[in-house]
Amino acid sequence: MVWLAVMCVGAGVALLLWGERARRNAGLPAGRVVGRDMAGRCEQTSSPLLVAAHLGLSGRPDYVVRVGRAEVPVEVKPHRRAGRPYESDMIQLMAYCLLLEETTGMPPPYGTLVYAHARWDVPYTPESRREVLSVVAEARAALGAPDVPRSHNHPARCRACQVRHACDEALA
């Protein structure tokens, strides 16, 4: 009976170590994973859809990790290689921070962005919050506009853009 207990404890420790290594390999911050949305990448969706209806905003981060009392969003771009985060990814990540603040009542201290070989903990600040709200307002206004001019000068952003084929302002 003792050997069975020892084996169970051993298996439990091995699982914990494996889980910790998997977490570090995924670039996640230290903390408990409370939500995960890797539906397009073979895992089951379990991350809740975050909705702030009064802001007209919703989204589902790849992971939500509890760090202390706050919940931190993690966005993973496994095929993206860059020396610094894309502006669009930063906005997306900050939007998730805003959604977590609205849905949990606790602002995350940061959001985590993971690329193929890099990872950033991006602070969530009152300025980030204002910027997200301003982008949402711009997007809403653009929906009713007949034409929308390009708002940046980043060729890399256009190269990665999913609507490039339909855009006549794309940069080379």
Ligand code: SF4
């Ligand atoms: S391709 Fe067009 S829509 Fe896409 S990022 Fe560039 S300017 Fe914007």
